[in-house]
Each structure stands twice: as C-alpha cells, then as structure tokens.
Amino acid sequence: MKEPLKNPNFFLLFYNFSIKVRNILETVKKAIERYNKYHGSESKARLIDASENEIVVEFRGPFCTTCGFYDYFDDLAYELEDLGMKARRTDVQELEDGAVVKFRLEKRAEKSERGEE
Numbered sequence: 001m002k003e004p005l006k007n008p009n010f011f012l013l014f015y016n017f018s019i020k021v022r023n024i025l026e027t028v029k030k031a032i033e034r035y036n037k038y039h040g041s042e043s044k045a046r047l048i049d050a051s052e053n054e055i056v057v058e059f060r061g062p063f064c065t066t067c068g069f070y071d072y073f074d075d076l077a078y079e080l081e082d083l084g085m086k087a088r089r090t091d092v093q094e095l096e097d098g099a100v101v102k103f104r105l106e107k108r109a110e111k112s113e114r115g116e117e
Contacts, residue, residue, distance in 0.1 A: 021052055024085070024105065028055055031079040043072045043098070053105050055087070060098035073101045 025047075032045045039045075043061040050056070059072060070092065077087045080103075091102040 021050070024052065024055075025050055027083050027085050028080065031076060031083055031085070032057070034079045034082075035076045039072065039075065042067075045076055048100065054090075055103050055105065056100060057103065058098065058100050060095075063098070069099075073099070076101075077103060 048056040086106040087103040
C-alpha cells in the first residue's frame with residue numbers, strides 16, 4: 001500500500017507554481033514580441049529557457065555595433081519592465097552573430113506610464 005503524501009497541499013502548491021510560471025511566460029513572450037517589432041531589422045530575440053526566477057534569450061542579427069551591443073539586451077529588460085516585470089542581465093555568451101543572455105527575474109515593477117501593450 002502506498003504511503004499518502006506527507007504534504008496534502010502539494011498539488012495546490014504545484015498548481016499555483018504552474019500558474020505563476022505560465023503568467024511569467026506570457027509576459028516574457030509579449031515583451032519579446034514587442035522587442036522584435038521594434039528591433040527586428042537589427043536583432044531578433046527568441047526565448048530559449050524559462051523558470052520562475054530566470055529566462056534565457058537568444059539574440060541574433062546583424063546588430064548596429066555603433067549603438068552598443070549590450071544595449072540590445074537591456075532594451076528587452078526595458079520591455080519587460082514596461083509590462084510589470086523587472087529583469088537584470090546576469091550572463092552574456094557572445095556568439096558570432098549574436099548572444100545568449102540570461103536574465104534574473106526580480107520583484108515585479110510598477111506598470112509603465114507609457115500605457116503600451
């Protein structure tokens with residue numbers, strides 16, 4: 001006979017965690033869509049991995065090197081902040097035609113005054 005779960009709230013905790021991660025993913029996808037809309041000719045962002053506290057995004061493209069290579073990554077963090085999510089760049093692995101960037105997700109920021117969606 002199987003032993004019952006020691007934490008009867010496990011499924012509720014897992015469900016709440018899943019909802020939270022799903023909300024994070026929706027926000028990140030929206031930010032990436034907005035980023036690609038405005039930067040698509042120079043840089044395309046693509047979500048590679050995500051967790052409750054971190055996202056990994058691949059940036060590819062010709063990039064405008066006079067604009068500042070790392071500025072492109074920070075622009076995604078600004079898009080996230082406009083959607084109420086604070087992100088801090090923690091790691092950059094440069095590639096021949098782009099980079100893979102890790103962002104640490106922090107406490108939610110206040111929604112932007114811009115009112116864009």
